Amino acid sequence: MSMSDTEEKKEDESSVRVAIRIRPQNAREKIDMCQVCTSLTDEARQVRLGQDKAFTFDHVFDMPTQQDSIYNSCVRQLIDGCFEGYNATVFAYGQTGSGKTYTMGTGFDSVLSAVTDEIGIIPRAVDHLFLGIEERRRQAFENGEPAPDFKVTAQFMELYNEEILDLLDTTRDPDSRGRKSHNRIHEDAGGGIYVVGVTTRPVASLEDTLQCLKSGALSRATASTNMNVQSSRSHAIFTLHIRQHRVVKDEGPPLDEGKDTDSTQTEFETLTAKFHFVDLAGSERLKRTGATGERAKEGISINCGLLALGNVISALGDKMKRGSHVPYRDSKLTRLLQDSLGGNSRTLMIACISPSDRDFMETLNTLKYANRARNIKNKVMANQDKTSRQLAMLRQEIAALTQELQDYKSGRRTVDADGLECVNDLVTENAMLQAENDKLRQRLKALQETVEGLKARNSNLLSEAALASVLGADGQASNEDVSNLIK
Incomplete structure (x- = not known):
């Protein structure tokens, strides 16, 4: 060729x-x-x-x-x-x-x-x-x-x-x-x-x-x-x-x-x-x-x-x-x-x-x-060759038009009274809320980890307090079975 x-x-x-x-x-x-x-x-x-x-x-x-x-x-x-x-x-x-x-x-x-x-x-x-x-x-x-x-x-x-x-x-x-x-x-x-x-x-x-x-x-x-x-x-x-x-x-x-x-x-x-x-x-x-x-x-x-x-x-x-x-x-x-x-x-x-x-x-x-x-x-x-080139260009154009059609169907794009194309305010607000929601989820995950750490620490303190209540003045347990149960 x-x-x-x-x-x-x-x-x-x-x-x-x-x-x-x-x-x-x-x-x-x-x-x-x-x-x-x-x-x-x-x-x-x-x-x-x-x-x-x-x-x-x-x-x-x-x-x-x-x-x-x-x-x-x-x-x-x-x-x-x-x-x-x-x-x-x-x-x-x-x-x-x-x-x-x-x-x-x-x-x-x-x-x-x-x-x-x-x-x-x-x-x-x-x-x-x-x-x-x-x-x-x-x-x-x-x-x-x-x-x-x-x-x-x-x-x-x-x-x-x-x-x-x-x-x-x-x-x-x-x-x-x-x-x-x-x-x-x-x-x-x-x-x-x-x-x-x-x-x-x-x-x-x-x-x-x-x-x-x-x-x-x-x-x-x-x-x-x-x-x-x-x-x-x-x-x-x-x-x-x-x-x-x-x-x-x-x-x-x-x-x-x-x-x-x-x-x-x-x-x-x-x-x-x-x-x-x-x-x-x-x-x-x-x-x-x-x-x-x-x-x-x-x-x-x-x-x-x-x-x-x-x-x-x-x-x-x-x-x-x-x-x-x-x-x-x-x-x-x-x-x-x-x-x-x-x-x-x-x-x-x-x-x-x-x-x-x-x-x-x-x-x-x-x-x-x-x-x-x-x-x-x-x-x-x-x-x-020209035919293949034109087909490739048409495929790209179809893909772009299909994406544009989906944007209109989903409400992402709108046309105002003057006939000008613009992005829907609801779509913009929705995107902002989704970003804020992601941040709140990350913060919630961090707080849950903090709560789990406090629960583990509280359990340790309760077990130490229970053990101290059964010990005598000399530091020995009066009842060995109770001490083992608490442990």
Whole structure:
């Protein structure tokens, strides 16, 4: 469903969250005796670069952090939000060779990995999504309710040299990578971005989705450079569209007080959500990568797209530029991410950095880049179809009118001679008397406790007086049986 067919259910302003992942040093860096220039301060959310540069983010993950820790801390709640109709985006940014593809799980090796600790964010998120679908269906069955209907579709595309290529198109000629693409980016009336001409494949399980991910990963543009043996030469975007048709219960007061009817009204609503997983190609300097010819052209195109993305982040994150023009159209990458940056999406940026001192400048630029992204504010709203939205509004209006009718029937509200609505004086006086009655009841309870205490004390005094009357001058009882009886 396009955004033009959706309505705002709940609107909130949400900042772009930023997580920093520091990858371990590789074998080449250890052989070259590179020093570690990154460290974590006492605060778990602050990373220090060198001796005098510190940056604070929402999450910071040091070198030994496992993949599941990153997912559970950052991404799990975004998948849960998709069940309520909220869009989400996770994109990885950083220099080439910093571990973006490994973190996201868009590489072919990452998808096929049998080691649980090495599974990336996308396979974990897909597994969580379908487990959540099964759990909601099971709960509906146990409660005797109609099971929610889910429809999940997947898209996988890459942006190579400013051309959008469909990675799920099995009929595409592999030699057509350098040709002009016919896929076009469009914006609907509601401001939503969608791509025309890209394959949309329905998926019903984790296995179906991973198969799409594997086939797309095989088609990605990769090459070897001096900085990365398997460097991504394109930006990859894996998108899941979740459409949910579920039951909504509205518990309101019965319309007729004289009839014993069930006030629970069952209605259906349709929610949609879009989840982008973006694996950006790494920023690189041609001098360090040693790229020439076609690889050099790819590197220039990558850097141009990332520069345009940086300009958009600066325009959205700089308080002095608020309200100014945002250059989304400078690159197809920024157009595709227009929903995610300043739009209707909960967005997480994972900035991957190198700990080695020879990458100091690249790491510093990445941290500055990520720090600006934290200032971006997105307007997040649940995507609900018009019919469901109108039904919800009508249910609320019926409940308000029913309550108002009950107030008139009970005499709480009246209309004076001038036709003005007012609260009945008897109702106000009754409320005051009830409050006073409650106070008197509390006071009566306190007096009853006092009376009980005085009765107990009086009994003790009477028993002492009776015992003293049977004692002799020497303090001994003249009649032991009488003394025992009194006791």
